[in-house]
Amino acid sequence: MPKPGRILKWLGLAVFFLWTVTPIVFMISASFKGTSDIFKLPPLGDWGGIFNLLFFFDASLVQFESIFHDGSFFSHLLTSIAATGLSVLISVPAGLAAAYALSRANIPGKKHLYFWVITTRMAPPIAVMIPLYVLWRSIGALHTLPGLVLAYVTFNLPFAIWLLRGFMDSIPRELEEAAYVDGKGRIGAFMEIIFPLIRPGVGATVILCSMFAWNDYLFALILGGRGAKTLPVGISELASATQIHWGQIMAGGLVMILPMVILGLAIRKSLVTGLTMGAMRG
Amino acid sequence: MAEVLLKNVVKKYGKVEAVKSLNLRCKDKEFLVLLGPSGCGKSSTLRMIAGLESISSGDITIAGAKVNQTHPSKRDIAMVFETYALYPHKTVFDNMAYPLRIRKMPKSEIKTRVERAAEILEIVPMLERYPRQLSGGQKQRVAIGRAIVRDPKVFLMDEPISHLDAKLRGHMRGELKHLHEELNQTFIYVSHDQTEAMSMADRIAVMNLGELQQFDTPEKIFNEPVNEFVAGFVGDPPMNFLPCTLVTGEKQWSVEFKQFIIEVPDRVKNLTQKAGAQLSGRHGVTLGIRPDNVLLKHERTKPGDLAGEIYITEPLGSYMIVDVEIGGERIKVRADISFPGRSKDPIFLELDGDHMHLFDAGTSRSLIHQSNGKG
Numbered sequence: 001m002p003k004p005g006r007i008l009k010w011l012g013l014a015v016f017f018l019w020t021v022t023p024i025v026f027m028i029s030a031s032f033k034g035t036s037d038i039f040k041l042p043p044l045g046d047w048g049g050i051f052n053l054l055f056f057f058d059a060s061l062v063q064f065e066s067i068f069h070d071g072s073f074f075s076h077l078l079t080s081i082a083a084t085g086l087s088v089l090i091s092v093p094a095g096l097a098a099a100y101a102l103s104r105a106n107i108p109g110k111k112h113l114y115f116w117v118i119t120t121r122m123a124p125p126i127a128v129m130i131p132l133y134v135l136w137r138s139i140g141a142l143h144t145l146p147g148l149v150l151a152y153v154t155f156n157l158p159f160a161i162w163l164l165r166g167f168m169d170s171i172p173r174e175l176e177e178a179a180y181v182d183g184k185g186r187i188g189a190f191m192e193i194i195f196p197l198i199r200p201g202v203g204a205t206v207i208l209c210s211m212f213a214w215n216d217y218l219f220a221l222i223l224g225g226r227g228a229k230t231l232p233v234g235i236s237e238l239a240s241a242t243q244i245h246w247g248q249i250m251a252g253g254l255v256m257i258l259p260m261v262i263l264g265l266a267i268r269k270s271l272v273t274g275l276t277m278g279a280m281r282g
Numbered sequence: 283m284a285e286v287l288l289k290n291v292v293k294k295y296g297k298v299e300a301v302k303s304l305n306l307r308c309k310d311k312e313f314l315v316l317l318g319p320s321g322c323g324k325s326s327t328l329r330m331i332a333g334l335e336s337i338s339s340g341d342i343t344i345a346g347a348k349v350n351q352t353h354p355s356k357r358d359i360a361m362v363f364e365t366y367a368l369y370p371h372k373t374v375f376d377n378m379a380y381p382l383r384i385r386k387m388p389k390s391e392i393k394t395r396v397e398r399a400a401e402i403l404e405i406v407p408m409l410e411r412y413p414r415q416l417s418g419g420q421k422q423r424v425a426i427g428r429a430i431v432r433d434p435k436v437f438l439m440d441e442p443i444s445h446l447d448a449k450l451r452g453h454m455r456g457e458l459k460h461l462h463e464e465l466n467q468t469f470i471y472v473s474h475d476q477t478e479a480m481s482m483a484d485r486i487a488v489m490n491l492g493e494l495q496q497f498d499t500p501e502k503i504f505n506e507p508v509n510e511f512v513a514g515f516v517g518d519p520p521m522n523f524l525p526c527t528l529v530t531g532e533k534q535w536s537v538e539f540k541q542f543i544i545e546v547p548d549r550v551k552n553l554t555q556k557a558g559a560q561l562s563g564r565h566g567v568t569l570g571i572r573p574d575n576v577l578l579k580h581e582r583t584k585p586g587d588l589a590g591e592i593y594i595t596e597p598l599g600s601y602m603i604v605d606v607e608i609g610g611e612r613i614k615v616r617a618d619i620s621f622p623g624r625s626k627d628p629i630f631l632e633l634d635g636d637h638m639h640l641f642d643a644g645t646s647r648s649l650i651h652q653s654n655g656k657g
Contacts, residue, residue: 174363174365178363179333179371180333180353182355185355
């Protein structure tokens with residue numbers, strides 16, 4: 001007889017699983033259906049019919065064909081990949097360098113500097129949207145890909161610094177000092193000793209920064225505009241005043257979550273923590 | 283030739299002077315121990331020699347070359363850290379091979395050297411393991427191994443065995459001393475443990491509050507401490523101190539402690555005069571006597587014997603420490619394990635005058651042994 005606590009735990013997990021997975025299952029199922037099939041309902045009272053409709057139907061790629069048909073969806077996808085990729089490529093290395101300096105160097109007023117960096121993330125993006133819009137317009141960055149990348153970096157960099165500094169602080173200074181004594185310079189010690197140890201942190205930072213940029217709607221809509229339209233904005237336009245293309249929205253949504261899933265799986269291996277444990281005494 | 287020379291070295295952290303104008307010469311192939319309580323500046327000194335800490339002023343030279351501005355990686359030193367500082371993502375073999383790989387040594391040579399070091403330290407079966415899979419003692423050996431695979435000018439060790447349990451520590455003391463003899467290299471070793479210093483060092487530099495107190499052989503440090511601090515820090519159990527008055531007569535000198543009068547032997551008197559102390563009349567002193575230099579007796583046999591009462595006895599297997607209360611002071615005496623005595627028993631103490639130490643009550647400096655030229 002299993003303990004009641006255990007049953008409760010599994011029950012909770014089951015509810016949470018259904019809560020999380022049902023919309024995704026629904027999206028996957030709908031994106032492989034013809035438009036008329038999506039809205040099919042089982043007869044009243046036939047609860048099993050819901051299950052049948054979700055999993056047993058004539059699969060078709062018609063929704064995918066229609067979203068990729070005119071090429072604009074594909075270009076939104078490319079814009080999303082470019083904006084996310086570039087912002088991460090800038091934020092994470094720059095964040096690493098800043099975190100290293102904040103963690104190791106004796107900078108006067110370091111605490112205040114660090115706090116100032118963090119404050120940039122304290123206001124919600126919407127609060128700074130109007131000033132940013134004016135600023136972006138005045139420097140000619142409005143509705144351009146570099147402008148959008150810059151906006152993402154503005155928000156991702158402080159976050160990366162904050163996250164990576166925590167990981168950096170957890171690496172004992174002696175490890176670096178041991179590398180110096182062993183004959184490595186500052187950069188060598190960083191690359192060969194510190195970096196491998198904070199790789200889980202770097203992986204987590206890459207994922208979180210990517211997700212911020214990838215999922216963003218507000219910046220893309222207002223700062224990216226027509227010139228740098230990303231997937232979230234592109235997909236939202238499938239719902240117009242006259243018609244909502246549910247099938248295409250579902251297919252577009254599926255295409256959109258795939259890169260993040262792949263990234264997560266790819267980085268998962270380096271997320272394994274606990275490597276630093278036991279290197280020091282005790 | 284790898285002599286390490288410190289000249290007027292100062293280390294300041296903000297306004298705090300952690301090391302005050304330190305002059306030290308560690309001879310080639312010498313085993314030098316920097317000894318002192320925590321916060322005495324010994325670790326800062328070692329880290330300055332390693333280049334991990336900047337020098338506020340003064341000069342440090344290694345093998346004749348000034349290294350004030352030289353990065354640790356260019357000083358050709360090996361260091362064992364108090365926390366071992368093993369690379370957690372590298373196996374034991376790779377940890378030990380790392381300094382050699384940095385020097386682009388051929389693979390076969392690296393293998394030979396690491397295996398030889400592993401044999402010396404008896405860690406051959408652990409070469410493929412990761413640091414987290416090792417015990418404290420094994421990690422410590424790997425840390426030493428990483429230092430000895432190389433052929434550095436100087437070995438620096440920052441309390442490498444202070445975190446091991448007592449038994450292993452005793453074992454490692456012998457091993458480290460043996461290693462020093464085998465490698466025949468300059469060792470600078472930081473410790474707060476006087477036993478480590480006494481048993482391993484060729485010379486000990488005793489430090490306190492950032493200042494060098496005495497720099498000499500273990501024997502001299504033990505027998506001829508130049509001040510009360512050194513006398514009290516070295517030796518276990520530590521030296522007993524009694525606040526006294528030195529009475530200098532024409533012929534005979536004596537020390538007065540409460541109602542007791544202890545004669546000062548001529549040898550001590552002569553040494554004091556030789557040391558150049560200007561003494562006349564009555565002078566406030568601290569009398570120092572080691573627990574080994576006191577004889578316990580049940581009856582007074584000499585007029586100078588001090589009368590006291592046993593406070594407690596501590597049998598330690600082969601000998602016994604007896605705590606005696608005399609005139610409101612408590613002193614420790616080392617006695618034979620068979621010594622009969624219980625708390626509150628009256629007891630008499632005979633001090634071995636030839637081994638007494640006298641310190642100026644004001645300056646705490648020894649009146650008998652003067653500091654030799656420091657460094």
